[in-house]
Amino acid sequence: MRCLVLFLCVYVGSVHNAKVLSIFPMHSHSHFTLGFNLLQEMAKRGHEITFISPYPQEKPLKNLRDISIASIKPALDELKKELFRLENVSPIDNFRYMSKMGRAFTELGLASEEVQNLLKSNETFDLILIEHFFNEAQFALGHHFKAPVVLLSPMPSSILNNHLFANPSPSSYVHNLFAPFTQYMTLSERLMNFYYDTMMTIYQYYDELPAQKRIMEKFFPNAPPFEEILYNSSLLLMNSHPSFSDPVPHMANIIEIGGYHVLPPKKLPHDLHKYLNESKNGVVYFSMGSILKSHVLTEEKRRCFIQAFSKLKQDVLWKFDVDIEGLPPNVKILKWAPQNEILAHPNVKLFVTHGGLLSTIETIYHGIPTIGIPVFSDQKFNIAASEKFGYAIKVPFDEITEEKLTYALNEILNNPKYKENAKRRSAIMRDQQVKPIDKAIYWIEYVIRHKGAHHLHSAALDLEWYQRSMLDVLAIITLTVFTLIYILITALKVVFNKTPVKRTKQKKQ
Structure with missing residues (x-):
């Protein structure tokens, strides 16, 4: 009887056979992984998934239909060639570059023949799941298909997404993800953090969002006003967790699910399994991720790596394109x-590693110390946080030398504190009440069950920015205080500066 009651509770609280449309338009395999690992698990649980991405599956999966936008790859490949040049640009220029790339894959994805055919179809969906990364125009898919929208951020809460849910993010302790700060900032860092937040917000409101508005109006001419579309998403799933990102405020409809993409390891290919097993002194693994192509490294930098690796007694696995x-x-x-x-x-x-967020999460999950070589976007912060947690050493990309690499390699391989700190962070990540993948699916199904879960929306979304910051209230208080002070000072002047009236004695008649 207990088992039956438990089964009925789970069954009644679940959503079965929901039709979900998901778009992960970024031409980066790490971004695709975030979507695919979640959606294939949803498909296994009986949901019907339609997945728009540049990476269609070679073998069809049950309940998962691919809509390929691989046609966008050539145009974006040209933009990706510039990524190694971003190492020395300011956080603001970095933000602008990512915005430029975002506009490209947003428009190219919506313009693709496959997506246009879907938009012209009579299909219906129960929910739209969108990776949010400089692609706000695609939020209109929710209006088009008359379904609630859930966003998934590939990074922690930031200047990019906080405004969508009126999420508080004071510059005093919530660092800008495009800057190499952690939450414990000095006065000068807080000053710079405030500057970056302000400039990026101005750029966002006067350049990025207007550009996205034009794209939306081009492909969804009958959509409601852009602002209505922009602030109408039901939920934001956040790729963050205190084990690798700072604890910051989150609204009720912002859910942390960091680490959900890390699946139980599959069986390694036989030759690779043998190589790792037979390495007498252990293995150093080197990868610059999926979006940064190693073949664009200069010969000088290649030589630095090769010479530093040649001095090790450990073996080195190097993920390289050529x-x-x-x-x-x-x-x-x-x-x-x-x-x-x-x-x-x-x-x-x-x-x-280059310090991409997925690589950082996998590093922490498996308790592996790192050498970080950040290049762009949030990589500098990820490595700065890794150093703060005590399991990493940073080697800036433009400062790579054989000597610096050799020092970093020997320090981490021979000093046990880095491994111990990595294991400590791993224990924090693994110690969760609910598996992140189960948490993510629960909240997606929650939005479906409650028809958009609008009860989670904060009243702050109905206020202007100056009202949320209480600037209008402070202005009234300030005006009232100054008015009272003015009246008091004026009254005192009248009292103390009044000329005394001279009285003359009347003569007796």
């Missing part, structure tokens, strides 16, 4: 690498 001649015997090139499975292997001692 073959390299003259490698030392302890270095092996992989053009494709199952990163999660490699990091899960007990013989991996160190991860040399």
Whole structure:
């Protein structure tokens, strides 16, 4: 009877066979992974998934239909070539570049023949799941299909998404993700943080959002006003967790699910499994991620890595796009690498990484110390946080030398504190009441069950920015105080500066 009651409770509280349309338009395999790992789990649980992305599956999956927008790749490949040049630009220029890329994949994705055919169809959906990354025009898919919208952010709460839910983010302790700060900022850092927040907000409201508005009006001419579309999303799933990002305020409809994409490791290919097992002194794994192509490294930087690696007694697995001649015997090139499975292997001692968020999460989950070589976007913050947590050493990309790499490699491989700190962070990430993937699916189904869950919306969304900041109230208080002071001062002047009246004695008649 107890089992039956439990089953009925779970069954009644669940949503079965919901039709979900999801779009992850970013031409980056790491962004695709965020979507695919969530959606394939939803498909396994009986939901009917339609997935728009640049990476269609070669083998069809049950309950998961691909709509390919792979046609956008060539145009975005040209933009991606500039990424290594972003290492020395300011956070504001970095933000502008990402905005430029976002507009490109937003418009190209909506203009693709496959998406246009879907928009002209009579299909219906129960929910629209959208990766939010400089693509606000695509929020109009919710209005088009008359379904609630859930957003998934590939990064923690930031200047990019806080305004969508009126989420408080004071510059005093909520750092700008495009700046290399952590929450414990000095006075000068808080000043710079406020400057970055202000300038990015101005750019967002006067350039980024108007551009997205024009794209929306082009593809959804019958949509409501852009502002209505922009602030009408039901929920924001946030790729964050205190084990790797700072604890910050979150509204009721902002849910942290960081780490959900890390799945149980699959079986490694036989040759790679043998290589990792037979390495006598352990393995160093080196990857610059999916969006940064290693083949654009200069010959000088390649040589620095090769010479530093050649001094190690450990073996090195290097994810690289092209073959390299003259490698030392302890270095092996992989053009494709199952990163999660490699990091899960007990013989991996160190991860040399660009510090992308997914790589950072996987590093912490598996308790591997790192050498961080950040290049753009949030990578500088991720590495700064990793250093603060004590399991990483940063080597700036433009400062790479054989000597600096050699020092960092030897320090982490020979000092046990880095491994101990990595294991400590791993324990924090794994110690959760509910698995992040289950938490994510629960909240998606919650929005479906409650027809958009509008009861989670904050009244702050109905206020102007100056009203949320109480500036209008402060203005009234200030005006009242100054008025009272003025009246008091005026009254005192009248009292103390009044000329005394001279009285003359009347003569007796």
